[in-house]
Amino acid sequence: MDTTLEHEKINGSDYRKLIIIAAQCLEDNKEEINELNVFPVPDGDTGSNMSMTVSNAAKELMHSNDMPLDKTARKAAKAMLHGARGNSGVILSLLFRGISNGLATASECDGVAWANALSEGVKMAYKSVEHPAEGTILTVAKRCADAAMKASLEKNSFEYVLTAAISEAEKALKDTVKQNPVLEKAGVVDAGGKGWLLVMQSMRNALNGEEPRELKISEENTETREKADFSSFDTEDIKYAFCTEFIIHKHDGDADSSPLKEYLGSIGDSLVMIDDGEIIKVHVHTNVPHDVLGEALKYGVYETVKVENMKNQHTNKLVEQESEEKKEELKEYGFVAVCSGDGIEAMFKELGVDSIVSGGQTMNPSTEDLYKAVLSVHAKTVFILPNNKNIILTANQVSELTDKNVIVIPTKTIPQGFAAMLGFNEDDDGATNEKSMIGCIGNVDTMQITYAARNSNYAGLNIEEGDLLALYEDKLLCADKDIKQLLKILADKAKHKDKKFISIYYGSDVTEDMANEALSVIKEELKDTDAEVALYKGNQPVYYFIISAE
Amino acid sequence: MQKYILSCCSTIDLPRDYVEKRDIKFIGLSYTLDGKEYTDDLGKTMPMSDFYKAMANGAMTKTSQVNVDTYIEYFGKFLEDGYDIVHVSLSSGLSGSYNSAKIAATELKERYPDRKIYVVDSLGASSGHGLLVAKLADLRDEGMSAEEIYNWAMENRLKVHHWFFSTDLTFYVRGGRISKAAGWFGTVLKICPLLNMDNNGKLIPRFKIRGKSNVINEIVKKMEENADGGLDYSGKCFISHSACYEDAKAVKDLVTARFPKIDGEVMINDIGTTIGSHTGPGTVALFFFGKERID
The missing domain is CATH 3.30.1180.10 (Hypothetical Protein Tm841; Chain: A;domain 3)
Structure with missing residues (x-):
């Protein structure tokens, strides 16, 4: 890029660089964003989540050649959708998805197009967030887009519009302090909003000549290409002899591939076809593989082709494996739950959960992680229990990625997850179950005891790092150095709400003696009631005790 | 009015003395406990506490429905004495006893063309089955005919x-x-x-x-x-x-x-x-x- 002139337009190659530089910038500055967290409870770090989200796109783009702008934007948005973690990560991915929609037919992006794309991003993000709050990344992005719109009328230049957007984002970020009382008290700006400002600023730095370097990403590598689900085959005898598999790179990503699907259905069985907009992956059993390959050629270029005669006795391992998978029939309902701690996991399994995604408060799984878990469950409808308020939005994105019917039950805590499972009834349909499971969430109160991850003056409490914190639902109830004091307060709360069954799940940092002591403290507080108290080894991290009252 | 018997299976789960006092006849289903067969007689032979103790200790139990012959014999003697019968069976959703009773009733119709057997599928069990029968005993005592309590039972069993x-x-x-x-x-x-x-x-x-x-x-x-x-x-x-x-x-x-x-x-x-x-x-x-x- 020539750095001396103003960049009135950018193309696909430029956009690719912008995204890579943005990922680099978030990675370099993630600690600074993480530090902005004022809530004393240990949780998933905003900076790290945003960085991992954009990095997923950067990695994809680094491994591919320059493409037209619309394809680049779509590829980036898709990778972010897969890699999104935490609420801020998901919102960021939604902003980029909207931007990609805004650039859908463009080969170049000028000031007007960029302003329009930013607005599309904001629209997409607002649409997907149930209760958009002021003083967050949403407000920063919105003001940013509005300013861009105004600037684009003054001068139709990408750089001019971006610069205007950045200066408004700076102001909007400062204002977040006043918009949110918690931030105001701590005197800091919103972490997600800061992340968005960094993204915008880094884009301008990229225009001004900053060059991508080898991107090092600390967290796990996430694979973005989907795997074909070969599990849903019939168990019938071999009617069609040739197991035919191929991947086609599409000429035109937007080309409708449903006629191909229909054709394949007419000449064979055991059909699995995935069209992710760039590639079409097909698995089909047929007697006319040559015709199939000819037909599919209309859509693009072959990446790989494999044809095998299944009637041949020397079938290879792959087919064996395949037929083994065939035996498993799709059941009506399956469940994915997010949790950590082997005790908690075992209890979810006892309640009928098929797949556990390890994660929770300090470790927010990505959309991709949840998507993979959903794919691994051999069921037509899969319920996801996020069990954390920072994972619900991520879970909501999964249905975009799969044909399976995905229902997210918005559970915010582990006990809410358990309660939701109690509301499930296999004889009812999906919608009835969704309603009943959500209804059951309301039956249970969740209380948790953890430690303060940082000094904080939060909700009128003067908290030192390492203090014990008691949370009632989402709210910080009290802080103390004495755990018994907190347990008594929580038990008293349950007593006043006339709850009859108290469960204590103790964490991995709690000894059995400490757990039994907690049990007797709570039993003592509830001795005049008919409430039962049960103790479970949850082995969860972060929370010494998760206590539920129902 | 034609005299009739109010009858049921032993699965009504009401106390034996109550059943006798209300003049309700019953036919006992049989069960096997640890290989030995018993006929249910509302706890007379085996107190229920013993039964559950044995189960809790791992004894295997099996129940069997009343077969057609037993029904024919049981119904037969009431018919012989000139009574009609309203028999309320254990839910057909749980046991085949209702079917046996129906078959027995059809066969007996040929032998006793003047007598009537009304068989009610209670669609109930335990003291719910009992609650229906107790109510029918009330209605009988109030003077309802066999046909009337049969109709009442069919209308109200659910x-x-x-x-x-x-x-x-x-x-x-x-x-x-x-x-x-x-x-x-x-x-x-x-x-x-x-x-x-x-x-x-x-x-x-x-x-x-x-x-x-x-x-x-x-x-x-x-x-x-x-x-x-x-x-x-x-x-x-x-x-x-x-x-x-x-x-x-x-x-x-x-x-x-x-x-x-x-x-x-x-x-x-x-x-x-x-x-x-x-x-x-x-x-x-x-x-x-x-x-x-x-x-």
Whole structure:
């Protein structure tokens, strides 16, 4: 890029660089964003989540050649959708998805197009967030887009519009302090909003000549290409002899591939076809593989082709494996739950959960992680229990990625997850179950005891790092150095709400003696009631005790 | 008026002296306990506490329906004495006894063309089956004919509500009443399933509830929601249990306090051998009249 002139337009190659530089910038500055967290409870770090989200796109783009702008934007948005973690990560991915929609037919992006794309991003993000709050990344992005719109009328230049957007984002970020009382008290700006400002600023730095370097990403590598689900085959005898598999790179990503699907259905069985907009992956059993390959050629270029005669006795391992998978029939309902701690996991399994995604408060799984878990469950409808308020939005994105019917039950805590499972009834349909499971969430109160991850003056409490914190639902109830004091307060709360069954799940940092002591403290507080108290080894991290009252 | 016998299967789970006092005849289903066969005689041969103790200690139980020949013999002697019969069988959703009774009745019709046997599928069980029969005994005492109480029974049998809960699911799972996969078997989490009887006379698990106190409250809430007149319910109410009298008593105390107009004392009965073979110890059931069961 020539750095001396103003960049009135950018193309696909430029956009690719912008995204890579943005990922680099978030990675370099993630600690600074993480530090902005004022809530004393240990949780998933905003900076790290945003960085991992954009990095997923950067990695994809680094491994591919320059493409037209619309394809680049779509590829980036898709990778972010897969890699999104935490609420801020998901919102960021939604902003980029909207931007990609805004650039859908463009080969170049000028000031007007960029302003329009930013607005599309904001629209997409607002649409997907149930209760958009002021003083967050949403407000920063919105003001940013509005300013861009105004600037684009003054001068139709990408750089001019971006610069205007950045200066408004700076102001909007400062204002977040006043918009949110918690931030105001701590005197800091919103972490997600800061992340968005960094993204915008880094884009301008990229225009001004900053060059991508080898991107090092600390967290796990996430694979973005989907795997074909070969599990849903019939168990019938071999009617069609040739197991035919191929991947086609599409000429035109937007080309409708449903006629191909229909054709394949007419000449064979055991059909699995995935069209992710760039590639079409097909698995089909047929007697006319040559015709199939000819037909599919209309859509693009072959990446790989494999044809095998299944009637041949020397079938290879792959087919064996395949037929083994065939035996498993799709059941009506399956469940994915997010949790950590082997005790908690075992209890979810006892309640009928098929797949556990390890994660929770300090470790927010990505959309991709949840998507993979959903794919691994051999069921037509899969319920996801996020069990954390920072994972619900991520879970909501999964249905975009799969044909399976995905229902997210918005559970915010582990006990809410358990309660939701109690509301499930296999004889009812999906919608009835969704309603009943959500209804059951309301039956249970969740209380948790953890430690303060940082000094904080939060909700009128003067908290030192390492203090014990008691949370009632989402709210910080009290802080103390004495755990018994907190347990008594929580038990008293349950007593006043006339709850009859108290469960204590103790964490991995709690000894059995400490757990039994907690049990007797709570039993003592509830001795005049008919409430039962049960103790479970949850082995969860972060929370010494998760206590539920129902 | 033509004289008739009010008869039922031994699965009504009412006390033997009550049944005798109300002049209700019954035919005993048989069961096998540890390889030895018994005929259910409402606890006379084997006290229910012994039966559940044996089950808890791992004794294997099996129940068998009444066969056609036994019915022919049982019905035959009443017909011989000039009585018509209204027989109320255990739910066809749980046992084949109803079918045997129907076949026997058809055969006997040829032998005793002047006599009549009305067979009612109670679509009920335990003291719910008993509640229907007790009500029919009231109507008989008020002077209703055999045909009239048969018609009444057919019209009202689905109005008897059966709600059950259990604190020990071992036997439900063994008997295939509850599938392990569907999460009903949450023993570790102390899940007490709340079941009821559907309109086909089958036991259906409806709700999973944690803890005994909660399920006791919930079962009484189900009565509030479903009983005729709600809290003003003025019919009879029965409770039955399998070796967990304290839990049954807790339900009774709540019911008595909340439904002051109930007809007579809320009777607590033992769940008999037939139903008990499926539930094992730890089940409490509550029965009352309400709006017709539709699912």
